[in-house]
Amino acid sequence: MSGQDTRAAVIGWTALALLTCVHGGHMLDLLRAATPTNPLGHPDPPPVPRVRCWCSSYPNATVCSWPEPSHSPPTRYVATCRERHRESVIKPCHLVQPGSSPSSERLWSCHLPNLRLLTDHVINVTAIYSNRSSSYLSSFMLEDILKPDPPVDVQVSLKAKSLQVRWSPPPTWANMDIFPLKYHIRYQWTTRGILKSVGLGPFESTTAHLKGLAPGRSYLFQVCAKELLGLGECSRWSSAVKITLPRNNV
Numbered sequence: 217m218s219g220q221d222t223r224a225a226v227i228g229w230t231a232l233a234l235l236t237c238v239h240g241g242h243m244l245d246l247l248r249a250a251t252p253t254n255p256l257g258h259p260d261p262p263p264v265p266r267v268r269c270w271c272s273s274y275p276n277a278t279v280c281s282w283p284e285p286s287h288s289p290p291t292r293y294v295a296t297c298r299e300r301h302r303e304s305v306i307k308p309c310h311l312v313q314p315g316s317s318p319s320s321e322r323l324w325s326c327h328l329p330n331l332r333l334l335t336d337h338v339i340n341v342t343a344i345y346s347n348r349s350s351s352y353l354s355s356f357m358l359e360d361i362l363k364p365d366p367p368v369d370v371q372v373s374l375k376a377k378s379l380q381v382r383w384s385p386p387p388t389w390a391n392m393d394i395f396p397l398k399y400h401i402r403y404q405w406t407t408r409g410i411l412k413s414v415g416l417g418p419f420e421s422t423t424a425h426l427k428g429l430a431p432g433r434s435y436l437f438q439v440c441a442k443e444l445l446g447l448g449e450c451s452r453w454s455s456a457v458k459i460t461l462p463r464n465n466v
Contacts, residue, residue, distance in 0.1 A: 261348035262291045265324075265341045269356055270363040273390050274443065275333050278358065281325040282341060284314055292344045295326040300336035300355060309339065331358055362448025364389050364397060364441040367422075372437050372459045378425040379459070383439045385422065386451065396420070396444045402453060403429075404436045420444070432463040 262285070269280040280295070295309035307328075314322035331337055335357065342351040365386035373380050385397055400417035401424055416424070429435065438453040 261350045262289070262343040262345040264350040265293070265343050265352045267339065267341050267352050267354060269339060269354065270361050271331075271358050271448070272363060272365050272386075273388050274362055274395050274447075275331060275358050276329060276390055277388065278328040278331055278361070279325055280309065280328070280339055280341065281323045282352075284322040284324055289345050293324060293341060294344065295339070295341045297328050297331075297337055297339050299332065300338055309341075333358060359447045362443050364443070364451045366451045366454040367399060367439045367441050368454065370437065370439050370454050370457050372435075372457045374462075375425065378427050379429060379461070381424045381426065381437055381439070383422050383454065386441055389441070397441045398444050400440050400442070400450060401426075402438045402440070405430075405433055418442070429461055431461050434458060434460040 265282040267280050267282045269278060271278045284291075293311060295311055296306050297309050298306045309326035309328050312325045312327065314324055326341070328337075328339075336355055337357070338353060338355050340351060340353050342349050365388045367383040367386055369382075369384040371380075371382045373382075381401055383399070385392060389395075389397060398418040398420050399422065400415060401419070402413060402415050403426075404411060404413045406412070416426070436456040436458050438456050440450040440453050442448070442450040
């Protein structure tokens with residue numbers, strides 16, 4: 217390659233860096249990608265992974281996941297994690313490939329067990345294709361990304377003049393005695409084709425008694441779980457349970 221061609225190649229490739237800082241959430245995202253003008257016909261770098269991390273069992277189970285881009289060339293991923301103030305100690309993040317179902321989004325994931333509490337951690341996910349790469353870096357604390365799995369075994373039944381809602385904690389939350397959960401209830405109904413919704417809570421027990429619901433109306437009940445002190449966010453809503461009240465006062 218001549219000196220002129222080399223200079224053209226250098227000028228033809230530009231770097232794009234996007235830095236996003238969210239104050240108060242201890243989050244720092246750094247997205248790095250190469251944006252080529254591609255004068256020599258080299259393949260483009262793979263897309264920057266869109267990574268989301270959450271901790272479903274404090275502090276034992278942290279998962280990071282990202283979708284596999286559609287119509288992308290075969291891409292290899294490397295995922296690592298380290299503590300922000302211990303840069304020399306880098307741990308691999310155990311990769312799990314997407315499932316084979318063609319009807320849903322193909323998600324890659326990696327698992328990080330037993331991270332330190334109250335510590336900044338840095339996850340690095342790099343996509344590699346044909347000697348080109350794009351990286352995603354994110355700094356997080358476990359306390360900011362807590363998100364339990366949904367409660368299970370939700371049951372709704374009539375008890376005298378009230379409606380009883382019962383549920384069980386998510387079985388994946390392993391330290392209920394040390395890190396208890398609180399819960400929120402959502403119930404919904406339809407009136408003249410319009411969906412109505414009411415949220416209740418928090419509840420520290422796994423049973424709630426409700427009064428004042430309309431006789432003869434059908435309701436859908438769901439429950440979500442959140443760390444007792446309010447760290448992180450509520451889980452996804454549980455599977456809905458439907459009940460139709462009899463035509464007398466409840």
